[in-house]
Amino acid sequence: QSALTQPASVSGSPGQSITISCIGTSSDIGAYNLVSWYQQLPGKAPKLMMYESNKRPSGVSDRFSGSKSGNTASLTISGLQPEDEAHYHCCSYAGSSTWVFGGGTKLTVL
């Protein structure tokens, strides 16, 4: 149950696009199309932004998109807005009814 690997931080200017990577193994991300992404504003609870790698829950902006290739999942945010500044966490089903998260990525909107 080793944590998924995310960059500690990414940044971008308003209007730009950024991508956050999430690297796992053949036992988690590579084995299942069950990656989810969460946005966490300072001092707040996480919010589901993406599930099953590339599906957006109702109410999440279509500026957010997800993908997966091999053992790596990615979250792309297009048209960056100041309110997107937050921590983003990836999560994958890891088999045997266990789940593994990444270390989280701090997004700064310059």
Add this chain to the structure above:
Amino acid sequence: EVQLLESGGALAQPGGSLRLSCAASGFIFSNYAMHWVRQAPGKGLEWVSRIGGSGGSIYYADSVKGRFTISRDNSKNTLFLQMNSLRADDTAVYYCAKAFDSSSFDCWGHGTLVTVSS
């Protein structure tokens, strides 16, 4: 509106015990699996445990197996986490989360802080 409200977090001594609760409202509680997820200070999220809607299908992270026990009371729409043999590295904000599908969590509580220190 779906709401989850955790309670029970406190300062505990190493080797001690705590019981966390999570009161749910706004959805048919017994229809959904529930999870506990924790976040150590300044760290990422860590999945802790899962329980099925009827109280079965219980699973734990290796880091808490044998020390923590998840349970639920569907008559009171409440989820529990009994934490025994607490260690310093159990210090974290503990969130309860509602299962959205088999792999994600669509509603989270505000969290309750557990601090393990002498």
